Amino acid sequence: xxxxxxxxxxxxxYFKSSVKMDxxxxxxxxxxGNGGSVSIYNDNNSESVINYVNFSNLTTSTMPLSRFxxxxxxxxxxFTIKNSNFGGGNAEDxxxxxxxxxxxxxxxxTNATSDALDCDFCYGKVSNLKFNNILGDAIDLSGSNLEIxxxxxxxxxDKGLSIxxxxxxxxxxxxxxxxxxxxxxxxxxxxxxxxxxxxEILNDAYMTYIKKPFFSDNSTSLKVYNSNKMSxxxxxxxxRTKNTYAEIDGYICDISILDVKALxxxxxxxx
Numbered sequence: 001x002x003x004x005x006x007x008x009x010x011x012x013x014y015f016k017s018s019v020k021m022d023x024x025x026x027x028x029x030x031x032x033g034n035g036g037s038v039s040i041y042n043d044n045n046s047e048s049v050i051n052y053v054n055f056s057n058l059t060t061s062t063m064p065l066s067r068f069x070x071x072x073x074x075x076x077x078x079f080t081i082k083n084s085n086f087g088g089g090n091a092e093d094x095x096x097x098x099x100x101x102x103x104x105x106x107x108x109x110t111n112a113t114s115d116a117l118d119c120d121f122c123y124g125k126v127s128n129l130k131f132n133n134i135l136g137d138a139i140d141l142s143g144s145n146l147e148i149x150x151x152x153x154x155x156x157x158d159k160g161l162s163i164x165x166x167x168x169x170x171x172x173x174x175x176x177x178x179x180x181x182x183x184x185x186x187x188x189x190x191x192x193x194x195x196x197x198x199x200e201i202l203n204d205a206y207m208t209y210i211k212k213p214f215f216s217d218n219s220t221s222l223k224v225y226n227s228n229k230m231s232x233x234x235x236x237x238x239x240r241t242k243n244t245y246a247e248i249d250g251y252i253c254d255i256s257i258l259d260v261k262a263l264x265x266x267x268x269x270x271x
Contacts, residue, residue, distance in 0.1 A: 001052075002029070003029050004032075005029075005032075006032055007033035011035075012036070013038045014040075015041065017042070018041075018042045018077065019040055030053075030056070031056075033057055035059045036059065037068075041075050042100065046077045047077055048074065049081075050082070051082045051083055052082075052084060055089075056089065057088040059089055069118065070095055071091035072086065073096050074096070074098070076100055077100055077101070078124075079101070079102050081105075082104075083106045083107075084106075086107065086108070088110070088111045092114050092115060095118070096120070097118070097122055098119075098122070100122055102119065102122050102146070103125055105128055109134065110132050112133070115134070115158075116134045116138050117140065119141050119146065120141075120143060120144070121144060122146060123144065127148070127149045127150050130154075131153045131154065134153075137160075137162040138179075139160070139161050140159075142164050143167060146167075146169050153177070154177050155177075155178045156178070159179070159182070160181070161182070162184050162186075163185050164185075164186045165188075165189070169190075170191075175196075175198075176196070177198065180202045181201070181204055182205040184269075185222040187211055187215035188217060188220050193222070193224045193225065197227075197229040198227070199230075202235070205235070206239070208221070208239075208240045208244035209244060222246045222247070224247065227248060227249055239253070239256045240255055240256055
């Protein structure tokens with residue numbers, strides 16, 4: 001508890017068989033640097049626990065043969081991450097977790113140069129997360145099955161919630177404000193949202209579309225309940241392309257024509 005690790009000269013901290021980082025409120029652990037990265041590998045039956053840890057100013061892992069895209073990366077097994085902060089740095093994701101069970105609770109993400117939280121092929125529960133000043137997506141999910149609740153998102157340059165690649169996600173109690181696009185559901189993902197507020201959305205509040213032609217069936221779906229507070233939505237309330245479904249408080253959105261390729265190469269989702 002209270003340990004401070006400074007990763008110098010783009011150092012790489014790699015745990016090959018899980019890790020336990022157990023700080024407390026008065027004595028958090030700090031891992032920081034001008035560059036540097038953290039990567040954690042779990043065996044299928046192992047668990048990594050991170051509690052009261054502050055990560056700051058890290059960058060993308062450059063380990064040989066590694067495909068990690070985050071400054072903090074987790075793979076396999078189970079990850080329990082609580083009461084921790086992720087700040088600054090320069091990576092595609094501040095926290096990237098792949099192929100794992102997750103229990104994420106009371107986390108803060110600030111000043112990300114791209115995406116904040118990226119979960120690929122994860123399952124489990126996520127609650128009480130805050131995001132502020134994120135240049136990319138706040139939450140980016142692919143191939144995941146998660147229950148996510150009590151999320152606050154503020155000042156995001158791309159999407160507040162981005163869900164793709166056949167994910168199945170249930171959201172509850174979501175606040176998104178000062179964000180480019182509110183919620184984007186794509187590529188055969190099925191999403192339900194209960195209780196959501198959006199304020200000051202620069203483009204569309206809700207979008208459903210196919211980004212990757214491989215996911216071309218009709219199962220992409222978004223259903224929203226209790227979206228009672230919607231203020232200053234400068235784009236469309238919802239944009240729904242052919243072969244997708246979007247329903248907002250009982251209203252089925254009209255089908256729109258959308259050039260998805262141009263959206264990512266030239267439009268509001270260009271990075």
